Amino acid sequence: MNTNDFNPETTPESTSSDNNNSAKVFFHNPSIAIPIYPPPKKKHSTLSIVAFVLSVTICMYVLGAVFAIVDLALHKKEEKHSLSIAALIISVIWLIIGIIVAVFASQISSNDIKHFFSNSNYTSSQNNSTDSSSYDDSSATPYDDSEYDTEDSFAADTRLYNDALTNGNVYTQNQPFENNSLEVVMTEFGNYTKTEDIKPTPGYKYYYAKVTYNNQGSSSAYIDAFDFECFADGVYCTHATDVSDTDFSGSLDSNYTYDATIVFEIPQDTKKVDFAYRYYDESCNDNTVIFSTGTAS
Secondary structure (H helix, E strand, C coil): CCHHHCCHHHCCCCCCCCCCCCCCCCCCCCCCCCCCCCCCCCEECHHHHHHHHHHCCCCCHHHHHHHHHHHHHHCCCCEECHHHHHHHHHHHHHHHHHHHHHHHHHCCCHHHCCCCCCCCCEEECCCCCECHHHEECCCCCCCCCHHHCCCCHHHHHHHHHHHHHHHCCEECCCCCEEECCEEEEEEEEEECCCCCCCCCCCCEEEEEEEEEEEECCCCCEEEEHHHEEEEECCEEECECCCCHHHCCEEEECCCEEEEEEEEEEEECCCCCEEEEEEEECCCCCEEEEEEECCCCC
16 A cells, blocks of 8 residues: 555554444644644724823823723723823823922912013113123022011011111112112102003002112122012002013123013002112111102102
8 A cells, every 4th residue: 555645534444343443543644734823913902092192192191091991991802902001101100290390380489480571671781782691580599588487578578668767778769779789779660551451459550660770799689579569658569460560580690780660559549659679788687778759649
């Protein structure tokens, strides 16, 4: 018998023909190829794809995390879920970034936010040319009011104002005051009418002082709108912080000047307006001088 012509289906069941219970024996022909099919390739689930796309969008990452959790909870074995895991990781990163930004933002004082400088207010005293590099608010450090921690800030300002009146520390328009090589001059004052959409509280009006800072020293000097307070007929008045021209703070470079406009809200029937400038002397003592207008018209 030729083994090349051997057919396993026609092979005798056994060499023993008298045993009816003998097992059938089949032989495999190695020349016959048996196909082997790979397992089907898994595809990403629809939920995982949606979750991943939403997670990379900062305003939708929460929804992306929800889709990812739902997809992982269903966990269909015939589908891949790696994108859902990635979506959860990205969402957690967004959450951490959001917390850091919120904490940082809550610690920023409104005094350190620059709302203007849209006009050419920076002028070199050497060449009388405009140069915005003369001002830097990144390294500014506000004055320390810790000695008045037990005293209401309004009461402290009022006390310093009354002390200045008693001591005669009163300056008038265009009369310069100098402290540590920083010269401060009140050049203008009057009713502030530049606001169009913003209106003062009924019964009140906006009143401004235009102040020129001149740093004659060899190092930068710190300036801040909130170093100025306003007293209408001796009563403390608040800054008009909703007016764009009234908020500034930062460092003024050596040999530069800066023109600032500070706006307050005062009663309409005010007879006299004083602007109190609070400063620290060379001994770090807290002091106040008054720039008096003598009128509120």
